């Protein structure tokens with residue numbers, strides 16, 4: 080491994096010093112003179128006709144400046160358009176777009192109907208109470224399987240099937256005829272919420288040029304286009320200023336406050352702040368898709384997989400959002416990181432009158448992991464084989480093809496991640512009744528970077544200051560994972576600077592080079608490479624300038640510790656400031672704007688799934704020990720080890736932090752979280768009854784990072800943000816299953832479900 | 842209504858409408874934005890501040906209740922330009938990711954260490970159980986608090 084000075088170390092992040100002082104100006108922390116307060120009136124029904132809407136009393140309330148309805152929206156349709164070659168990929172889908180404000184029909188509880196702006200939050204709330212809406216309830220459909228019935232109520236005119244994808248390889252009938260054993264299970268996962276601690280928030284105003292400026296907590300600065308479309312403005316007339324986010328996890332990937340806020344600012348011509356309450360956040364933003372996954376898996380006596388047949392149905396809720404793409408991730412990952420010669424997967428995403436489901440960390444590849452890893456443990460039990468050995472026999476290796484036909488060009492190191500995670504659990508302990516102990520692993524693979532046909536691209540600018548320090552400009556939102564500080568570390572490494580000598584300024588749709596979304600575990604790959612390219616270009620100029628000053632060949636010059644010197648002769652070192660000044664004196668550039676284009680590929684075949692959906696994947700394993708109380712059914716996770724191939728670690732503490740946070744978010748999903756719905760209406764839109772893990776609910780997370788150097792990111796890095804969570808729910812389900820001696824197939828694994836499993840025959 | 846209290850070590854005289862919570866007072870009245878709104882329901886702990894050394898939920902307590910008391914917010918942890926050891930420890934150990942829970946966490950931890958300068962892992966996890974964090978999984982937060990404990994070996 081090459082020697083790095085900055086890469087792989089854990090310098091405290093620049094943002095961390097601000098955060099421990101409580102100083103970052105999050106989206107809700109800025110007030111502007113004359114600012115109004117926004118408030119949204121939402122539908123209490125999951126499926127209804129708006130029979131009458133009267134805003135007169137609300138408008139008449141003193142201090143109310145605007146009460147807007149669908150009639151006030153210039154183009155009342157939120158399109159989820161992804162750039163790139165998407166036409167073939169969306170062919171055949173029934174893409175129901177969501178209105179900014181519902182006109183005559185509401186399709187889910189929480190759908191926005193009226194937007195209010197008033198002088199104070201209290202007046203805005205008072206006006207909301209005065210809005211009169213008469214709803215006529217309509218029949219709705221609340222179960223994705225029921226929604227597939229042709230006689231089910233239609234959520235949209237085009238029918239309830241939003242999108243189907245299919246995966247075919249080999250001949251699945253032959254695969255099952257070659258199998259000595261076949262295991263079959265149906266796995267079920269619930270709607271869950273991101274629960275970032277900062278709710279959806281934004282502030283907007285109109286600047287001196289007449290440009291609508293929105294300062295929003297978002298993962299996607301490109302939503303300025305959605306706002307411009309809604310308002311029918313030229314795209315350049317709406318600017319989005321990014322802030323540090325109080326968490327995102329995919330929930331701030333879809334439009335949240337942007338369009339409603341833009342509408343209120345544009346109509347009132349006044350600054351407006353819009354903050355969703357926690358309850359609104361629960362009912363108002365996209366959720367993780369519930370899945371029903373029926374799996375049949377066949378293997379020979381010695382444990383070689385012969386066939387997988389799977390049927391996946393996901394609940395998209397009331398609108399399309401990103402459901403077709405979430406489903407595609409499920410399709411591609413459906414057979415797990417294993418060689419399977421014969422595969423048949425049919426995947427369908429369905430409209431219902433449940434909450435809209437969209438992006439959430441892992442994006443469809445976590446639900447399938449619960450199923451494919453559950454199947455591996457079920458097979459091991461049936462074959463009376465060690466479950467790790469069974470996995471090892473079937474793990475993908477370099478040169479093997481995924482079920483999509485994509486050949487792996489690098490070694491996934493799955494065995495190593497699994498063996499090391501397992502060893503990390505330590506010596507088994509002997510349980511004492513009524514506690515049963517279960518241990519298990521789940522291995523996984525998760526794409527990082529976008530689908531190949533989006534033709535993903537990111538730009539960045541790196542420049543030197545006269546004092547020898549460097550500036551990075553790159554519009555990559557920082558969701559808390561340390562995106563910004565990684566860009567500084569990459570620059571510092573290339574330019575021979577200390578991280579403290581590099582500052583990244585701003586993230587803005589119009590003022591900083593476009594870097595694309597902080598989603599899909601793409602920023603280290605995309606912005607990281609763009610910054611790397613720009614820094615290398617600057618380095619090239621600095622080396623030439625230093626070589627001239629040192630009377631040496633550029634190839635003999637080294638940059639380190641803020642100095643330039645001839646290799647082997649650090650005594651005669653120039654400060655970076657003098658190199659920069661020398662470069663400028665010679666007319667050399669000391670800045671560069673560069674981009675990185677991810678490799679692209681045509682859309683996969685929608686009927687067979689064959690093709691290259693993603694450029695690369697991150698592989699890793701969770702090993703978990705649980706203690707199950709046989710009397711109460713309560714599960715406690717006592718050990719948790721995560722081992723992943725990070726490719727290359729950029730900031731060690733940040734990388735570990737991703738693994739630790741992903742693990743614990745997974746424990747919540749596995750054991751406690753579920754949006755309880757009754758006919759589409761949430762029964763627990765509060766943190767009191769939608770519980771997420773506290774410090775007492777989880778063990779310390781042990782993390783192990785491999786560095787193959789095989790990733791496509793800077794210095795061979797892969798992405799960790801989403802992959803860090805993928806195996807968690809499967810590992811918990813497998814560990815609980817091993818403790819109780821029966822397969823647990825439904826999340827969350829509540830005490831009640833565990834008691835039921837304990838009562839059922841193994 | 843008029844309010845007199847001690848805020849981050851200094852006397853503070855201010856006005857607040859009767860229905861304001863401490864969170865409203867800090868953010869809207871005094872422009873101290875380090876204290877965060879995460880739920881307004883007393884569950885998440887992002888609004889945690891210290892009143893006479895004890896952690897309180899600023900979103901639940903009415904401003905009138907802190908009349909005459911000593912309030913400490915995240916802005917008051919730094920003294921004479923020197924960070925509190927907890928702040929340094931959090932920054933150096935990667936205990937702040939998005940940072941939204943961090944002010945509340947720091948104050949909950951501050952109250953713990955004032956009472957118990959040599960806490961165990963379990964003491965720390967217990968003391969922070971009312972402060973949610975969705976990013977870190979708590980591992981580095983717990984480590985950072987232990988490392989900042991004055992009685993730590």
Ligand code: FES
Nearest residue numbers: 879880881886900
């Ligand atoms: S905002 Fe006060 S506890 Fe959540």
Ligand code: FES
Nearest residue numbers: 939942974975976
């Ligand atoms: S660091 Fe994001 S919630 Fe704790």
